[in-house]
Amino acid sequence: MVNIKELQASIGDTPILKGLNLEIKPGEVHAIMGPNGAGKSTLASVLAGREHYAVKGGSVDFDGQDLLDMDATERARSGLFLAFQYPVEIPGVSNINFMRAAINGKREHQGLEPIKGKDFLSLVKEKSSLVELDGRLRNRSVNEGFSGGEKKRNEIFQMAMLEPRFAVLDETDSGLDIDALRIVASGVNAMRSPERSFLVITHYQRLLDYIVPDFVHVLVDGKIVMSGDKDLALKLEDKGYDWIKEETIA
Amino acid sequence: MTGMAKPIVMDLERKPNIHLATQAKGEALRAALVALRSGTGLAAEYLDALPVPHRRVERWKHTPVAGFWSTYEAPQVQTVLAAGCEACPVPGLHAYRMVFVNGTFDPAASDLPVHNGVQCAPISMSDSPPREAGDLEATEWFAALNQAFAIEGMRLHIKKGVVLDRPLLVHHHTHGPNSANFLRHEITVEANAQVQLIHWSTADSQASGMVNIMTHIEAATGSHVALDKVQDEAGKLHHLAFEQINQAQSTQVRVHTGTIQGQWVRNDLNFRLDGEGCDSVLNGFFLPSGNEFVDNHTTVDHCAANCTSSEQYQGILYGSSSGVFNGKVFVRPNAQQTNAYQQNGNILVTDKSKINAKPELEIYADDVKCSHGCTIGQFDEEALFYARSRGISEAEAKAMLVNAFIGDVLDGFAVPEVRMELEHRLATKHGWDTWNDTLEAG
Numbered sequence: 001m002v003n004i005k006e007l008q009a010s011i012g013d014t015p016i017l018k019g020l021n022l023e024i025k026p027g028e029v030h031a032i033m034g035p036n037g038a039g040k041s042t043l044a045s046v047l048a049g050r051e052h053y054a055v056k057g058g059s060v061d062f063d064g065q066d067l068l069d070m071d072a073t074e075r076a077r078s079g080l081f082l083a084f085q086y087p088v089e090i091p092g093v094s095n096i097n098f099m100r101a102a103i104n105g106k107r108e109h110q111g112l113e114p115i116k117g118k119d120f121l122s123l124v125k126e127k128s129s130l131v132e133l134d135g136r137l138r139n140r141s142v143n144e145g146f147s148g149g150e151k152k153r154n155e156i157f158q159m160a161m162l163e164p165r166f167a168v169l170d171e172t173d174s175g176l177d178i179d180a181l182r183i184v185a186s187g188v189n190a191m192r193s194p195e196r197s198f199l200v201i202t203h204y205q206r207l208l209d210y211i212v213p214d215f216v217h218v219l220v221d222g223k224i225v226m227s228g229d230k231d232l233a234l235k236l237e238d239k240g241y242d243w244i245k246e247e248t249i250a
Numbered sequence: 251m252t253g254m255a256k257p258i259v260m261d262l263e264r265k266p267n268i269h270l271a272t273q274a275k276g277e278a279l280r281a282a283l284v285a286l287r288s289g290t291g292l293a294a295e296y297l298d299a300l301p302v303p304h305r306r307v308e309r310w311k312h313t314p315v316a317g318f319w320s321t322y323e324a325p326q327v328q329t330v331l332a333a334g335c336e337a338c339p340v341p342g343l344h345a346y347r348m349v350f351v352n353g354t355f356d357p358a359a360s361d362l363p364v365h366n367g368v369q370c371a372p373i374s375m376s377d378s379p380p381r382e383a384g385d386l387e388a389t390e391w392f393a394a395l396n397q398a399f400a401i402e403g404m405r406l407h408i409k410k411g412v413v414l415d416r417p418l419l420v421h422h423h424t425h426g427p428n429s430a431n432f433l434r435h436e437i438t439v440e441a442n443a444q445v446q447l448i449h450w451s452t453a454d455s456q457a458s459g460m461v462n463i464m465t466h467i468e469a470a471t472g473s474h475v476a477l478d479k480v481q482d483e484a485g486k487l488h489h490l491a492f493e494q495i496n497q498a499q500s501t502q503v504r505v506h507t508g509t510i511q512g513q514w515v516r517n518d519l520n521f522r523l524d525g526e527g528c529d530s531v532l533n534g535f536f537l538p539s540g541n542e543f544v545d546n547h548t549t550v551d552h553c554a555a556n557c558t559s560s561e562q563y564q565g566i567l568y569g570s571s572s573g574v575f576n577g578k579v580f581v582r583p584n585a586q587q588t589n590a591y592q593q594n595g596n597i598l599v600t601d602k603s604k605i606n607a608k609p610e611l612e613i614y615a616d617d618v619k620c621s622h623g624c625t626i627g628q629f630d631e632e633a634l635f636y637a638r639s640r641g642i643s644e645a646e647a648k649a650m651l652v653n654a655f656i657g658d659v660l661d662g663f664a665v666p667e668v669r670m671e672l673e674h675r676l677a678t679k680h681g682w683d684t685w686n687d688t689l690e691a692g
């Protein structure tokens with residue numbers, strides 16, 4: 001589904017991703033762990049198409065298409081979703097209008113008519129119950145005045161609405177208490193399917209107790225330095241990242 | 251009315267702040283106008299005494315007038331009605347209309363209210379003498395010019411307790427080069443009367459010259475007045491709009507100004523709150539593009555206690571356009587319990603666009619609530635990327651942010667049909683095909 005080869009990206013003159021390789025097949029859940037500043041969010045942003053980052057080399061194939069050749073809107077409409085580490089507040093734009101525009105953008109891409117008001121509302125109802133999103137939040141401005149947990153649940157709500165083929169979750173667990181974490185994880189698990197793949201970025205192993213990954217990769221200094229199964233996450237939790245750095249240098 | 255204008259004397263002592271070259275150009279324009287039409291003369295004394303605006307006149311510091319003179323060698327005063335304009339510029343609006351084409355009243359296009367307790371006529375057809383010069387004419391050269399040369403406009407008088415049953419749309423249309431359109435609107439609203447007014451200014455693409463409109467509104471005790479101003483002029487006009495609004499006790503006056511299009515626009519909106527318990531609202535938006543220039547100078551003068559004023563001006567500046575916002579709020583010593591709010595927000599879409607924004611609050615009473623805020627920023631790149639990452643196109647994402655930015659001002663326009671037409675015209679000008687969908691979804 002997604003094949004990342006030798007990806008290099010920088011901000012200004014500073015290289016951040018330094019030749020990253022990762023292949024994700026349909027239905028798989030991959031976790032990326034790594035110390036702060038390793039480049040995890042950079043990878044997520046580059047995949048989503050943020051222009052701020054300059055891609056200096058490598059390729060990303062998304063179901064036979066050149067992902068890096070598409071702009072952010074096209075990537076989303078083609079089925080890529082990024083749950084932001086820091087969801088953005090948009091004062092004056094209601095959550096519900098925002099989602100309607102997003103849904104209709106995708107439908108336009110699929111050659112479908114804009115969604116009918118009634119269908120849209122029942123979809124909203126169904127998907128917001130998945131993450132127990134308070135109905136009142138729908139009419140509020142996008143993320144404005146939401147608590148940290150509400151923002152993260154709103155990300156998963158948006159993902160459920162848009163039904164992407166490939167979702168990248170950037171530290172969706174950060175700032176969540178254990179109840180919110182369970183809700184978010186069960187929302188994600190409900191969406192797991194043989195056609196849908198996930199890249200779950202996290203700093204802590206905790207999330208992976210709830211969203212059990214097929215593979216775990218360790219990202220250090222812009223490269224994947226080690227890969228394994230879910231036990232690797234437990235080992236990292238136990239021993240930290242330093243031993244990996246030592247091992248990979250050695 | 252005096253037949254002959256006074257000879258033009260340069261009295262340098264009475265004009266301490268003149269710029270000689272500009273002064274000469276102003277006087278030449280005036281002479282050309284005198285030759286075309288004898289002024290009413292009432293305000294000639296002020297014309298003699300006032301400096302022709304230039305950069306060192308405080309209220310014109312950021313308002314470029316140089317371009318004005320170069321387009322203006324030979325002003326034309328239209329006395330014969332040329333082409334008419336569209337019957338009603340607002341689709342679906344059931345309104346009375348008073349139409350002026352190049353400053354001349356167009357009876358065929360107009361539909362005046364015939365109503366007990368309402369007098370509405372063009373000045374040329376009414377017999378009472380024109381209103382005497384007020385503060386604006388005494389302090390602003392262009393306003394004095396209006397007083398000296400305007401022989402047409404609307405005279406509206408609404409009697410006690412009368413509520414005009416439909417909005418009254420005053421349409422100013424300009425076509426052709428070198429116009430010198432002077433209009434004066436004199437509006438008196440007696441106690442407890444109510445009226446909704448629309449000022450609608452359009453021009454064709456060949457239009458150039460000056461449109462100079464002076465509006466006086468006297469709102470008597472308990473009256474309600476709403477004025478929706480729409481400026482959508484093609485061509486290369488210099489548009490000057492002066493408003494002086496005087497509010498007696500317990501009056502409500504709301505003025506909304508939407509500038510869609512205009513090469514050079516100067517709005518000079520002035521409120522004086524003379525009676526207690528007044529409520530004033532003045533909101534506006536401006537979205538210039540290309541090398542358009544839009545200037546909003548506002549003054550709210552709180553002279554009495556227990557009044558509220560609320561002001562919000564939002565600007566989005568595209569291309570190489572530029573703008574000015576200057577908001578003065580005076581709270582006089584006896585205007586206790588004043589509640590005055592002012593907000594001015596600006597988005598510079600490109601690094602070539604410019605805004606000069608200045609709130610000026612002068613507060614001489616101690617028991618008041620006054621707040622003001624002024625922001626200048628760009629489109630929120632984070633918000634744009636967030637929307638795009640959800641599959642929303644960049645154009646639609648921007649339209650959403652525009653709507654969020656000026657939505658409150660748009661919603662405040664008194665006449666719903668005007669609001670809808672504004673949205674339509676903005677979408678057309680800026681090519682936001684999806685904007686209407688966005689709005690409808692809201």
Ligand SMILES: Nc1ncnc2c1ncn2[C@@H]1O[C@H](COP(=O)(O)OP(=O)(O)O)[C@@H](O)[C@H]1O
Nearest residue numbers: 011014016034035036037038039040041042043
């Ligand atoms: N806007 C930016 N400008 C400059 N450097 C940045 C910017 N954003 C991130 N970085 C740097 O890029 C590196 C990777 O950051 P990031 O991808 O956010 O790491 P992670 O998500 O793994 O913590 C860090 O060294 C960080 O300081």
Ligand SMILES: [Mg+2]
Nearest residue numbers: 040041085171
């Ligand atoms: Mg990060």
